[in-house]
Amino acid sequence: MKKFLAVCLTAFLMFNSTAYALSSLQRNDYAFGSIEMLIIDDLFEDETFAESLDEHLISVFGEEFLNNHDRSMVVVNEIYSLFPSNRLGYTVYPEFFGGMFIDEYGNLVVHLINDEVARTRSIQDLGNIEFILEQNVIISHTNHSYNYLNRLIEYIHGFMLDNAESYVARYVSHMYLSVRSNKVVVALNNYNEDIKALFRHIVTDSPAIKLTEAQIGFGFNFQHDHYDLVENSLYLEDNICVLSIDSRGPITARPGMGVDRFTIGYRAAVNGVQGVVTAGHAVYLNQRIGLFGTVTGRMRSINVDAAFIEVTENVTLSNNFFMQEGQLNPWTTHPVEGARVTMLGARTGSFQSGIISSTNFAYSILTGLVLTDVFGQEGDSGGPVFTGTAASNNLIGIITGGRTGGGHGAFFTRESNIRSALRAAPF
Secondary structure (H helix, E strand, O other): OOHHHHHHHHHHHHHHHHHHHHOOOOOOOEEEEOOOOOOOOOOOOOOOOOHHHHHHHHHHHHHHHHHHHHHHHHHHHHHHHHHOOOOOOOEOEEEEEHHEOOOOOOOOEEEEEHHHHHHHHHHHHHHHHHHHHHHHHHHHHOOOOOOHHHHHHHHHHHHHHHHHOHHHHHHHHEEEOOOOOOOEEEEEEOOHHHHHHHHHHHOOOOOOEEEEEOOOOOOOOOHHHHHHHHOOOOOOOOOOOOOOOOOOOEEEOOOEEEEOEOOOOEEEEEEOOEEEEEHHHHHHOOOOEEEOHHHHHHHEEEOOOEEEEOOOOOOOOOOOOOOOEEEEOOOOOOOEEEOOEEEEOOOOEEEEEEEEEEEEEEEOOOOEEEEEEEEEEEOOOOOOOEOOOOOOEEEEEEEEOOOOOOOOOOOOHHHHHHHHHHOEEEE
């Protein structure tokens, strides 16, 4: 640990003195200048970490929840295996399905809608999953299908983008699908009866809508088609324990490692070419990241905020977490509301865990994001997000953003959407 502190302090002094000197110089073709820092990777292989991932999860959730959660996640994956996918790779849900979530005790709750017509139309599908629903699953009946709720949130989000100059759009902060309440929750910046009446009159008066007051410090304006680079892009400013983009020695890239101004999410390959995935808003297409690599794929629209960086021959790729115990499993799983989730960002520097609040969160120009109550801050963007059972840390996405100034409420882009958009397959 003393070695760690000494290296970080040295890097801190070198970073501040060099960065200040570079501020008055012209940038070269490296992404952010030629900042010389110590290579700190591989110095800590024999260190005993303060807390293992298992210990961390038990301290956050407790053993009873984790045991029930692991059992529930097995059933979740079995249910998903019975749902077909369309040509774009998205899951097609039967009309009788109202969604599912994991409750506060770790038990799986499955909603089936009360509409007999929909259930009759999908009776064959219902028969296919009856044996799964008998496995200690709580069955609840509700009014709106999961398909309807997803269509509703896409409609509202599209309306706001198409009518960004409208009076009502000024007051819509964000929105998300709540399986637990069987509603689409729309958060308003100015929460009063006039604004609520205007929204229901102009946008939609669906009974599946729940209007609520936006949390302070968590909002955006639909008139903007980009992230505010001060408040919402999670660029690294002072993470001192970060790999230099111009390090000339061998580099081992790991999930959760800070490189220049982003966090590495996971290793992936595009048509056999190896690289890493990070947040799209942290880089630009064809950007040269020093001696680390080049951005050859990027998307920041619809439901994806991600980029693929083709690494140089100077870089080797690993699934071992950076500065933490454990390994990221490239076999992905499906996020489900109420499931436990863990993130690792370069700025925060340690495992941060919490619960998935929504599997369809719309914010800025993006929709289909996954909202959590996990702590995050500027500098964590692009870091890995994972869940699963005690025996696995299954990849489910990368950190996209969070509450202004940091705090609980980080959200992420799904790995499955990144794979569809960038053809980047984790391995």
